[in-house]
């Protein structure tokens with residue numbers, strides 16, 4: 256190997272590395288700006304139902320989904336917009352779903368808490384806490400049996416640690432060496448209660464009890480999440496069985512948009528601390544600049560482009576039509 | 590002095606507070622029931638008065654804490670277990686159906702399970718398929734359980750007190766959309782016995798047998814019908830088990846026409862059972878087939894124009910009744 260080729264290889268690697276982290280940044284910004292529009296739609300009473308925002312937690316969805324292939328599976332939660340976007344869903348059809356429009360991912364029948372998209376391996380967001388742990392594990396069983404090399408990622412909040420079925424499926428996943436990764440997004444609160452009041456012992460100890468490979472990641476650090484996720488996904492694909500990842504993070508807003516007075520369960524200072532010191536987008540943006548992968552203008556450009564994309568997507572959704580009445584009784588059976 | 594008015598939510602809270610003052614054994618547990626007072630704010634203030642020993646926040650473990658309710662009820666407490674959305678009842682089914690409902694019978698009458706499972710029902714809140722169901726039929730189907738469906742603040746207070754004092758497991762359904770409904774509620778300690786229907790409005794031409802959320806719909810339809818010269822009676826069984834068959838049959842015998850309505854699915858549901866009771870007890874007095882109205886037989890869709898099609902409305906009941914009365 257001559258020095259010249261290794262130099263071009265090195266610069267190609269560098270370019271790929273740069274592109275990878277710029278893409279991660281773009282994905283996080285898109286999620287943040289998506290949620291800003293949701294907040295706006297909701298407060299202007301244009302969005303029916305409930306809206307659970309993912310803002311603050313972007314590095315988890317992005318760090319993990321960037322380690323997945325398009326045909327790998329995910330299951331998501333009531334706080335699912337970030338997972339859907341990170342896995343490749345497009346914002347226009349997501350907004351359409353949030354507004355109950357025919358053009359939405361579920362023809363308006365699912366809404367914010369139930370976005371599903373086979374094209375991106377999204378088995379569905381779920382409004383039952385812990386409701387998808389079996390589904391993700393079942394997808395891993397099918398992947399193993401069909402030998403298609405896919406893995407399944409099961410996203411859930413630390414609140415789902417309360418559900419017994421999680422432990423039933425973790426046991427099975429380990430016994431059967433299934434390619435599933437349980438991602439526990441610990442944003443500290445189950446609705447309005449600090450997780451320490453609902454969770455005995457340690458989070459990782461739960462996985463350890465089944466001998467499942469378990470790790471913790473700083474969920475505000477997209478590179479850290481991504482590095483661990485890449486390793487766990489590779490392991491799962493190679494047949495080494497399930498893994499458990501605890502990602503420590505924080506939700507910036509209320510449990511849902513209407514949860515405004517929340518000082519009885521957490522302080523404004525705490526929220527402010529996470530927003531100003533631990534923001535995943537700011538932290539990663541700073542790192543990009545330090546690495547000379549980006550400058551302020553480039554980052555602003557990314558944000559401006561994402562903002563434009565989200566505005567156009569909202570416009571699409573607002574202008575889209577509602578499903579026809581006959582739709583109400585379609586899709587009950589396959 | 591004008592009668593005092595409370596909202597439905599306040600009436601529920603008052604019943605709980607009074608029962609907790611009266612009986613040390615009464616305690617509450619569920620998700621976010623303490624400081625948060627539930628997402629519907631129905632329990633606000635109770636933890637401040639009774640403390641965290643008696644108002645206990647639980648993890649998101651419906652099967653587990655319902656089972657704990659069963660065991661604690663068998664051994665000296667009177668738990669009121671809170672299941673935030675009726676849809677999450679599915680997670681409690683083994684504890685309620687195989688344990689709570691059967692403990693008394695299987696033990697030859699030795700064990701008792703004096704617990705209350707409070708939960709919600711109802712659609713049209715744009716909450717989609719996993720937060721909108723009305724599952725009262727599932728529990729009404731099970732011997733050993735009692736099922737309560739209050740439709741006014743007054744009934745909510747009196748029935749909840751009876752539920753807490755009952756020696757059996759009772760499932761108590763509150764319509765989420767009704768929490769802000771106001772109505773007269775006496776300050777006294779009163780109870781309403783189970784198995785006694787209440788005539789919410791008297792009429793001669795047609796009977797509406799309606800539960801919970803459907804009582805208001807029936808009353809609204811009755812008003813519309815009045816303008817057409819049709820007099821509708823609205824009768825509310827208040828408990829689906831025990832069921833006041835006699836009052837329902839008497840009403841139907843008087844009017845000779847009946848629509849039964851319940852927000853659960855009409856098929857195989859509470860409405861279906863009420864229709865069967867009427868067919869058995871008043872067949873020869875009927876001038877028209879019994880009509881059932883309930884949720885459309887689909888998962889509740891999110892999209893507002895679709896969701897609105899799934900639940901009987903005043904208009905729909907009015908039209909159906911008018912047709913039955915030949916007008």
Ligand SMILES: Cc1ncc(C[n+]2csc(CCOP(=O)(O)OP(=O)(O)O)c2C)c(N)n1
Nearest residue numbers: 334382383384412413414415444445446677
């Ligand atoms: C089985 C079940 N119980 C209760 C709820 C109501 N609920 C919705 S979100 C939530 C808290 C979830 O906390 P967590 O899993 O940590 O997720 P986060 O909201 O923090 O993202 C609760 C109790 C539900 N949806 N499903």
